[in-house]
Amino acid sequence: MNKPGKKDLQDIRKYFEAPEPQGKQGFLQKVSQIPVYAPGKTSIAYITWVQFSYISKWLWVLSAFIFVCIFISSRYIAEDMLWFLSAALPFIVTFSLSESMRSIIYGMQEFEMSSRFTLKSVIMLRVIIIGGVNMFMLLVTAGLSGGGMCRNMLYMLVPYLSSATGGFIILRKFPAREGVYLSSVFGAVISLANLKSVYSYSWIYDTRYTGIWLAAIIVLLAAASYEGYKMADAIGSRA
Amino acid sequence: MFAGTDGEYDKLYRYCYFKLHNVQAAEDITQEAFLRLIENSRYKEIKNPLAFLYTVARNLCTDEYRRKKTVEIPEDLPADSHEDKIIENISLQTALDQLTDKEREIILLRYANEVPVEDIGKIYGISRFAVYREVKKILKKLEGRLSYE
Numbered sequence: 001m002n003k004p005g006k007k008d009l010q011d012i013r014k015y016f017e018a019p020e021p022q023g024k025q026g027f028l029q030k031v032s033q034i035p036v037y038a039p040g041k042t043s044i045a046y047i048t049w050v051q052f053s054y055i056s057k058w059l060w061v062l063s064a065f066i067f068v069c070i071f072i073s074s075r076y077i078a079e080d081m082l083w084f085l086s087a088a089l090p091f092i093v094t095f096s097l098s099e100s101m102r103s104i105i106y107g108m109q110e111f112e113m114s115s116r117f118t119l120k121s122v123i124m125l126r127v128i129i130i131g132g133v134n135m136f137m138l139l140v141t142a143g144l145s146g147g148g149m150c151r152n153m154l155y156m157l158v159p160y161l162s163s164a165t166g167g168f169i170i171l172r173k174f175p176a177r178e179g180v181y182l183s184s185v186f187g188a189v190i191s192l193a194n195l196k197s198v199y200s201y202s203w204i205y206d207t208r209y210t211g212i213w214l215a216a217i218i219v220l221l222a223a224a225s226y227e228g229y230k231m232a233d234a235i236g237s238r239a
Numbered sequence: 240m241f242a243g244t245d246g247e248y249d250k251l252y253r254y255c256y257f258k259l260h261n262v263q264a265a266e267d268i269t270q271e272a273f274l275r276l277i278e279n280s281r282y283k284e285i286k287n288p289l290a291f292l293y294t295v296a297r298n299l300c301t302d303e304y305r306r307k308k309t310v311e312i313p314e315d316l317p318a319d320s321h322e323d324k325i326i327e328n329i330s331l332q333t334a335l336d337q338l339t340d341k342e343r344e345i346i347l348l349r350y351a352n353e354v355p356v357e358d359i360g361k362i363y364g365i366s367r368f369a370v371y372r373e374v375k376k377i378l379k380k381l382e383g384r385l386s387y388e
Contacts, residue, residue, distance in 0.1 A: 004378070009350055011331045016351040018256035021266050024248055027273075031244075034277060 051125045059099050059130065063092050067137045070156075071144055086156040087194045090163035090187035096130040097167045097183050104176040104235065124232040131164065131228075154213045155205060159194045161220035163187045168227035172234045247289070248273070250352040251296055257347050258300040268303065272296040289354065290361035297362060334384035342377045349374055 004012060066088050098105075100123055138160075142153040167183035174182055197204060251272060255265035272295040276288055285291050335343060348354040348362070349370075360370045 004350055008331065012335070012346060012350045015332055015335050016253055016257055016347045018253045018265065019262050021249070021252045021269070022262070023266055023270070024252070027270050028245065028248065031273060031277065 048125060048129060051122065052129055055126065055130065056099055056102075059095050060133070062095060063134055063137060066092060067141045071141045086152075086159065087191040089156055089160045090190045090194070092134060093160060093163035093167055094180075094184045094187040096127075096134065097164075097171060098180045099130060100126045101171065101176050101180055101235075105180065119235065120232045123235055124229065127228050127232065131224075134160070151207070151210060154210065154217060157217050158213065158220065159190050161217065161224050163190045164224045165220060165227050166190070168224065168231040172227070172231040176235075244273070247292065250354075251292055254293065254344075254347060254352060255296055255300055257344065258297070259303060264303055264307075268296055268299045271299055287358060287361060290358040293348070293354065293358065293362045330385055331381075334381050337384055338377065338380065342380070345370075345373055345377060346381075 070086070103119070103122070138153060138156065163183075163186065166186045170183045170186060171179040173179070248269060252265055252269040255268045256262065259265050259268070272292050275295050276285065276291055279285055279291070280288075335346065338346070345359065348359050349356070354362075356367050356370045356374075360367045363370070365373075
């Protein structure tokens with residue numbers, strides 16, 4: 001039987017036939033008198049703007065400061081300075097992650113969940129907003145700096161995305177507050193590893209390996225997106 | 240509430256009756272499911288009211304079944320409920336009788352109540368493909384039983 005025929009369907013319906021319901025008409029009549037207060041439709045743009053306004057201004061100030069420093073150093077100061085600043089990128093990730101977890105750290109998750117959107121959606125949205133703005137700032141800085149700066153951006157994105165991926169995994173595995181502390185430590189480790197590689201393994205920044213860096217970014221971007229989603233999902237169901 | 244409430248009431252009631260074999264309890268749960276849909280629609284957007292109704296009804300039937308399990312015998316047992324029906328295709332009935340409760344439930348949802356596959360997936364928390372596979376498996380089983388008879 002690939003699909004039941006008309007006759008089979010009739011027989012199936014007959015098999016599952018139930019006695020006539022007694023209170024149907026009365027119930028439907030009563031229900032039709034209940035006023036319906038359906039919530040209005042909310043656009044994604046509006047929700048994003050609302051979440052945007054809740055994100056601490058200090059996060060944007062700090063991010064902007066680091067990117068401006070990267071721009072100035074790459075343009076007017078010695079290039080060595082640039083690596084110190086790129087080492088600061090994982091810290092932006094750390095601040096961003098702690099910002100995303102703010103509602104849980106301060107016990108506000110129940111309040112968030114009582115709203116129309118789940119905690120998972122709220123956290124996802126914040127991660128996307130913060131990550132998106134940081135990426136945008138990075139691209140703008142690269143665009144303004146021009147020349148070799150675009151390649152330098154590749155080198156900067158790797159520690160940034162590594163910190164984000166690691167941070168997401170840590171936040172998924174550990175309770176909120178401890179998770180933020182541990183992801184800060186992880187961010188610091190990535191930052192130090194970045195500095196160490198600049199001075200001890202400078203050959204990895206050779207133009208021959210640009211393709212490998214690009215591939216690493218693609219892999220890390222996919223991993224960060226996947227882990228970000230899993231983190232929001234786990235936190236949403238944990239709350 | 241939502242389009243086709245009248246028809247859905249009958250289908251949901253049929254579903255509850257299939258689960259409980261008790262007219263009063265089935266109707267109470269049907270109405271409770273509709274009331275919860277109205278209540279929830281007031282403060283959040285319910286994207287799939289049909290899946291919501293069946294999920295609530297399914298959970299309430301499970302609660303009712305657990306509550307009554309050790310206390311009383313259902314007022315009409317499945318075998319009796321079908322006795323006085325005129326069933327033209329006895330072999331199909333027998334084949335359906337031989338299915339498990341869950342398999343019969345899926346057949347009821349898909350073919351008697353015409354619930355879309357996507358909604359069935361939402362009710363059971365499985366993918367559309369898993370529902371397709373399950374329905375296909377049950378139909379094959381039915382076919383096997385019918386050809387055996």
